[in-house]
Amino acid sequence: MSRRGFRAEDSLRLRVISLFLSIDGEVNGCGQGTPAFFIRLAGCNLRCWQERGGCDTPYSFGSGEEMPVGELLRRVEASGCPKVTLTGGEPLLQRGPALAALLEGLAARKVAVSVETNGTLPPDFAGREHVASLVYDYKCPSSGCEAAMLPFDAMFVALGPSDYIKFIIADEADYACARDKVLRARELAHAGPRLAFSSFLPALPGGLTPQALVARLLADRLFEVQYNLQIHKFIWPDAETDI
Numbered sequence: 001m002s003r004r005g006f007r008a009e010d011s012l013r014l015r016v017i018s019l020f021l022s023i024d025g026e027v028n029g030c031g032q033g034t035p036a037f038f039i040r041l042a043g044c045n046l047r048c049w050q051e052r053g054g055c056d057t058p059y060s061f062g063s064g065e066e067m068p069v070g071e072l073l074r075r076v077e078a079s080g081c082p083k084v085t086l087t088g089g090e091p092l093l094q095r096g097p098a099l100a101a102l103l104e105g106l107a108a109r110k111v112a113v114s115v116e117t118n119g120t121l122p123p124d125f126a127g128r129e130h131v132a133s134l135v136y137d138y139k140c141p142s143s144g145c146e147a148a149m150l151p152f153d154a155m156f157v158a159l160g161p162s163d164y165i166k167f168i169i170a171d172e173a174d175y176a177c178a179r180d181k182v183l184r185a186r187e188l189a190h191a192g193p194r195l196a197f198s199s200f201l202p203a204l205p206g207g208l209t210p211q212a213l214v215a216r217l218l219a220d221r222l223f224e225v226q227y228n229l230q231i232h233k234f235i236w237p238d239a240e241t242d243i
Contacts, residue, residue: 025232
C-alpha cells in the first residue's frame with residue numbers, strides 16, 4: 001500500500017453480474033447446502049439447450065459491472081461467510097491477474113472457494129492453488145454443446161479428489177453419454193474427481209425424471225456416482241434470478 005492508501009487489488013477489475021448470500025445448491029467439495037457468498041461473473045462462451053428453453057441464467061450473458069477486486073474482497077468480508085462460490089456465466093473466461101488476485105485475497109482471508117465452470121476451459125489458470133473445489137459441468141448431447149467440451153480423459157486426469165465432474169442429464173441419450181464416461185473413468189489410473197449426475201429440471205415430456213435417473217444409475221451399478229438434485233430450485237421454485 002502506498003502513502004495515499006492505494007491497494008493494488010483496487011487496480012484490478014472483474015466484470016460482475018451479481019453478488020449474493022445463499023447456499024450451495026449444487027455438489028461441490030465443500031458440501032452441498034453449505035452457506036456461501038456467490039460471486040457471479042459476466043459472460044459465457046456457450047448457449048446451451050437452445051431447443052429446450054435455453055440456459056437457466058441467461059442474464060449472466062451480459063457485460064455486467066466492472067468491480068475492483070478489493071471491493072469484492074470487502075463485500076465478502078462484510079458478509080462474514082467463510083465460503084465463496086465463484087460462478088457465471090463462465091467465470092474462467094476472466095482468468096488472468098484480476099481473478100488470480102481475487103483468489104489469493106480470499107485465501108489470505110481463510111475463505112474456502114469453489115468454482116463452477118463449464119467443460120470448455122482447462123483448469124490451468126493462475127490462482128488455481130487457492131481453489132478448494134472445481135466443479136466441471138459436462139454438457140451432454142441434449143445441451144447442443146457437447147462438441148465444445150474438453151476431451152473427457154484430459155478433464156478427468158487434470159482434476160483431483162476434491163473436484164467434481166457433473167453431468168447434466170435430460171434424456172436417454174444424455175444418460176448413455178454420462179454412463180460411458182463413468183465406465184471410461186474406471187479405466188483411467190488416476191485418483192480423479194468425484195462424478196455426479198444432475199437432472200435437467202423441470203423434466204420435459206419424454207425426458208428422464210429424477211426418479212427415473214436414480215433408478216437407471218442404480219440398475220447399472222454406477223455406485224461411484226453421486227446424484228445431484230439442485231436444492232435451490234426446490235427452496236426457491238419461482239425465482240427467475242439470483243436470491
